[in-house]
Amino acid sequence: MDKSQELEWLEAQKIVISEDLIVAAKQQLRFLEEVDRNRCLYESPILDRAIHRYKNCWLPLLAKYADSEVLKGPLVVPLDCEWIWHCHRLNPVQYKADCEAFYGRILSNKNVRSIVQGCSKVETAHIWDRLYPEEVYELDYGRFLSVKSDETFSGATETITYDLASAVKRQATFFYQVSRPSMNDDRFLQEAVGRYKGFLYMIKRNRERSIRRFCVPTYDIDLIWHSHQLQPVSYCKDMLAAIGKILEHDDTDSDRSKGKKLNVGFSETSQQYEETFGIRYWKAGAMYRNQAPSPVATTPCSTKHVTKNVSQQNKYQKYIQLPQKMVVDVLLEIVGIRNKPDGQKGNFFVTFSTRKPDMFLEGGNKLSILSESGHKHASSFQCEPTSELVLTLMWNPPSNLHISRPAKTIGKTSISLTDLMDPNASLSIQKWFELESIAKHVDSRPIYLHIAASFTVPVHAPYGLHMVKSLPFPTNACFFPLERAQLVRSWTRFVDDDGSEIIRLQMRNLKNTNSMHKCLSKRKVIGVTRWSEEAHVLAVPTEDGWSLMDSNWALKRLKKTSQDEHIFELRGPRSMKLFHGRKLEFEPKTCTKQNTKRDFMTVVEFSAEYPYGKAVALFNIKHGTLKVNEESLVLPILVSAYILFDMLRKDGYSAFMATEETVDMEIIAQDDAIKVANDEFKTKTVMNEEDVEVAPNKVGDCGGNCGNALNIGEVNADEAKSGGCGGGCGAGCGGGCGGCGGGYFELDGNNSSGCGGGCGGGCGGNCGGCGGGHLGLDGNKSGGCGGGCGGLWWWSPWLGWE
Template identity: 50%
Template sequence: MDKENEQEMEWLQAQKLEINVDLMAAAKQQLQFLATVDQNRWLYEGPSLARAIYRYNACWLPLLAKYSEDSSIRESPLVPPLDCEWVWHCHRLNPVRYKSDCEQLYGRVLDNSYVVSSTNGHCKKQTEDLWNVLYPEEPYDIDLVKADSVDVSEKMSALEKCTEYDLVSAVNRQSPFYYQVSGAHVNNDVFLDEAVARYKGFLHVIKRNRERSIKRFCVPTYDIDLIWHTHQLHPVSYCKDLEKAIGKILEHDDTDSDRSKGKKLDTGFSGTTAQWEETFGRRYWKAGAMYRGGAPAPVTNSPFASDLLGKEVSAEDSECHNVIQFPEVEAVEVLLEIVGVKNLPDGHKGKPFVVFSKTQPDSLFNTERRLTVLSESGQKQVASFQCEPKGELCFRLMASSPCKIPVSKEPKDLGSASLSLREFLVPAAKLSVEKWLDLTPPGNSKSDSKPVSLRVAVSITPPTRSPPLLTMVRSGSSLKGSCFPMLRKARPAKSSTLIVDETEAEVISLEMRNSNGGAAKGDNTVKKQVIGIKESGETLVLAEFTGKFWNLLDSKWSLKHLNSPMADGPLFQLLGSHLVKVYSGRKLDYEPKHCTKRRSDQDFMTAVEFSKQHPYGKAVGLLDLKFRSFEAKENWVVLPGIISAFILDSIPKKEGFGGWSAATEDEVEVGSEVNAAPENGGGCGSGCGITANAADSAGCGSECGGGCGGNTAKAAGSAGCGSGCSGCGGGCGGNMVKSGGCGGGCGGNMVKSGGCSGGCGGGCGGCGVGTLKGATGNSPAQTEAVAA
């Protein structure tokens, strides 16, 4: 039996592992629960958490023990209060300790067989009635205000039955987990089905280690860890299943969070990667399952409460497309590795590399990029990028001349092959492919020898909506040499600002005008209007300044300046069917993860929605003041957002409202000379990324070079954030411009560039191609592991 067949047999053997839980359905329930907890962040720390831990020990566990033992009171499932369920959740995620605590305090493991989550809408009346009988002085539903004022330390010390496990630390360790699994793609059935299969593979690897007396700290990716958590939340099943599968209850160690190179997590992830790929012959990394960087800082530590929240959504949400049209674009995240090559011509071994692109370039990916071949170079490079889920990925194998003194420096084209993205989506049965592709020689020339073949590994996420991005092009801007193709084509009228979308199409033109020919006599207030001019010539009044604030879209929205008493408070408020506060800088999902010096945070403003569903705020848009673009995560914010962006960009600060643009006083023309590399990296340079010494570059090397700390021309051996493609003054963590290579930066999942989102080797969550020495991973994709 050859190696590939042996690896496939190992995978099939792993899938026979028996688990007595519907892990997919339970994982979806867990995601819903974690989202609810994240909307109640008072449960993460402080007196409220202390109160929750007391209630868990004094009320919930005794109630659960009584209920599971006495069948006479089981009329319907128990529904735990949210605070108790959260603490119980974190306790169960140390399965060995939870088992021992339950057995010590109650003589048996307390399971969830008779329990349903507080977040699934099940009737709570029976549980609440039973609770009130047993604990008349402790309300079933905790009051947030009272919880913060009640000292429970004396009550805790007086409890007869109480775990000594440090639940505060357990909660602190689990609180950031939801951010890592909160992507829209994670709840997809195909993604979760593959996650369950990979979890079984993870357990199989640990089983093989035990059989061979190999001690290894195994580190899961986040898709595997989500399913692992899900299994642990069913403690009786988890104990039985793991005893049967691997002969022990698997410990869940989430105490180590140091991702530094050479540390326990790093070496553990590298070892797990190498063993997985050797055992199963398939890649361990997975699109949408790698570390995203640390959870972003909140914009407020107190939930926002207002009568405005929960206001009915009006017709303006659907009215947007009556005023402007913008494309509805879907996107997938792609991870790509060139694993091996066979039948390589003599003299080229050790020298080949692959240039990949899309046969149908799209608004998210329209460049060429380059990868080494793992089997030939010993360097594990994984490219990460976003693209639309259509067309084909094209691969060209290139090699240097076999001569010691090459006649030409141009690499030789050894052939090409393609892989259709439809292979992943029709039918939607798999999100990962690893296969050999036979190359077609250049010019379709025939050869009697065996065709050269590439082993290509590709993983994608399920398609999700790509946020629309609109760019403002001012009249008089210098477009010559622009890094953005759309700006070269745009030709705004003399007094207008042209709004274009990511496909380079005109959306609308905007003008700032004085209403009624100017201010009335004796009135020093300048009356201004924002006029929209459609391509057909139709004009619309989109906004009007009242003297104190702006009315937008026939007063359906208002934009007003806020005198924030705190330096980090909101600057503006956009109010309509939704409540949006605008903050200076990149906040929440847009927060830069790495290399923050690459661009000033003052170049950006973040629009944050507050609602009953998001009392701590949800980022719904980002305004890039320097490149005059607005990205909208929700359709309802596109039109009011771009009008507000235009207002803030158009009116000088000295007039008392608007402006606030970093480029207002120190104007930077689009397309001006920015090739001279500043201290922290390059601007628009380096061409297509296949540049001098790019063979050693871990950066994505797409059109606009320079990383955060280096440019693509000499990013020798860099594994991460010094080698990415930041782009035209762009930068780490986000230029928001969806170009095929102009934009980017480390941490740049917010950056819709074809060159720069993704990996730093899967570790720093940042830029482009991660170079990993040898055949192992770099920078662990997870914070939780198991020593087996």
């Protein structure tokens, strides 16, 4: 930011906003969350009923009593009416025109409270009942789900002609885009308010210069803009003072394709913002998240079950101890270089990594420099805020037809990530960093890199666990205080992402002593941890499933029906269902062909807070990995996963076709050296405003990961389509499809790029890999897939059955 840009920014911050938009934004998020719990408000027939009540009941009541001196407290608007009112106000020009046409003034929300704020609604309900004796104050949504969509509602003649149903459908997905932890953080929102003022200032300058430009906000700016519009009287006054007109909010465009209005508008807005203020327009945690995930239930699910003994639950919660990791999202761009070494021709670029090992960020990350390449590239990735982000300036000498010269290191600098844990730390950085030169000369000038970085608020990372089959213990082993006969059996170990063992499980067969059922056998799951002094029985079978952790949890297998996709239920203090495939928050955004339904299972919680479901865990059946969002759920889900793998084997699931002899040979060769890559944690995403650049993926012990190409911004030219896939062999344990190699994704590609060759070697890589595909300039199809040879599919090593 030079002096003139700094003055422009200071001028923008002088724009007066007469409302506390941080408070308003948090209130809006709470309200949108409540509406999302009642998703029937998005569609008919309840949507039709809500629109009728809003037009014919709420607005007349508001007009009559909003400024009344007889009220002892504020008016409390019913949820359905507030949702329609919310969407109406988000077209401020239309809302103003409608209010003035029918009520002679803009109807304010000054003396109105949302029902989610917990204010007493007795007074408002009394007024409502007196004015509308045949219309209930609060809707019973379950009752009205049976109302036919074409049914007409009796009452006053409708007035407003604005298409509120379409407005609701346009806003129905907004909550998903802003429902991220950063959006509730004061630091993040404070920066968003400043960016919103900068956004308004640009529009003001465009008006002064008679420039017609469709300015497109990022989602942090849009959240603040919505919060301002929801205060209709203040918004109109502030807009007239700031830019001389009431700024219209056009949400009718949703086509994010390259060259369309949104895409062009965002590119022009980004360019103007960066030229005006000298700071990046993109923002970590504020960009388009792709489409909202598909629901697992179309109607809210009941969650009637008995809450288990809390003290017993706490007993088992302490049975295992897991380290809690934090994670941040990062957007990084290298803007320029100063004092470049004289006489060095060739390519300058920057690599980045964390100083300490990081479970989210791998090595080999590379970025071009805008001032050198002329192309704007930004990298999007996750990392732990536990050390420093090290950036290394590299120089690649000019290529020679006969000699390939390795890149040379020029210098390094770093950005502290631990500072992000400070609640007062800035979430954005853009400045010149002096490099620590590798080869210093007395007369050399210091080299600087202009670096722009943006971070989200640090949040708890999911717990990652991996299933590993251990070798049988020798009879003289003394690792655990168990009987000699127990030690010769093999165990299934669960290790965390650092490779530290968390628990060992074993399935045992015990003969039934009941003479009437001698032919039956009883099984149980035994667990041992390094923190416990004895083995614990963690699960025993029941007539319809399994009882877990002294009956605190129950795992039940359900009969498959065409209406319901879930096949298991896990009930205890909380109610959960298990679905085939990746659902909700775990729904794949790219490489969907490779993330097949049979390879994953999602645990979805249903409660009063999440009646339509919330994904809390993911089983990766192919790689034997778990991802669990909450520590209190780790043990019951971990034990359930172990049992489910055993069930799948017994059902003849094709994954369990390898012989035990083959499995034992493979385990002996690997044992503790085995590493199971979690394809959810290890994928690096590269984002680019204009072109799409796919980062090379590391080919780990368990096969290559899928590329993930995203385009920066609210508008995405090639949005969320699959990038090239990482090459090589899917060696190691359970390599999946031997790794996709050499994929390439070009400028206007709209689908998955081709993937390249490789073989699924090691212990059971299933399909040999896909071969050298290529997606052309305007290609809309996948590149070709190619050869390679796969190993056996095998699954039994994850289990310790007998």
